[in-house]
Amino acid sequence: MTTPQLPPSKDFWNRGYRLGRVLGLTLTFETSAILSFVLLWIVLAVIGSRLLNLTGPDVFVGGLILALLHYIMEFLHQFGHALAAATTGHGMTGIHFYYVLGRSIYPPKEPRLSADIHIRRALGGPIISITLAFLFSFLAILLIPVGGLVWYMVIFLMLDNLLVFGLGALLPLSFTDGGTLMRYWSERTPRK
Secondary structure, three states, rough: OOOOOOOOOOOOOOOOOOOEEOOOOOEEEEEHHHHHHHHHHHHHHHHHHOOOOOOHHHHHHHHHHHHOOOOOOOHHHHHHHHHHHHOOOOOOEEEEEEOEEEEOOOOOOOOOOOHHHHHHHOOOOOOOHHHHHHHHHHHHHHHOOOOOHHHHHHHHHHHHHHHHHHHHHHHHOOOOOHHHHHHOOOOOOOOO
């Protein structure tokens, strides 16, 4: 298995760093991911303070935990791509985090693949994320009597998985799974 190459680092914001290996995938990140993590932490803390009337450690720790959980959900989304890619015989080698998102890293000299393989790999992440959204929805219902910070965190995880990593990933943009699906859908082999 080849080690994924870090993207070119011409400036500080996009400089790449190696985090390590998890579940056979090399994890890398850019400076933008660190700065975005801090910004996300601040935004979540302000939301907790202003909209949810949380105070003290709940604001500070809650924002930190949610920012960390957001990146864990991104990892799980990308791991969904890795699981789907493994079933095609053309697996991923890593995950690269940038801003508040991540992208799948494949071998640099991968052969030309069929549209069906690209589609299967692209669907892996949203399937995992939408499944997690439903699981967190069920957990949120169970936690209604508990309420408080834990319940808000579960709601955040449900919405993050559904709106960002599930439905958001399916938007037909150049950097999303939806963009990949749009690019390869017309090239796919019709089933008989």
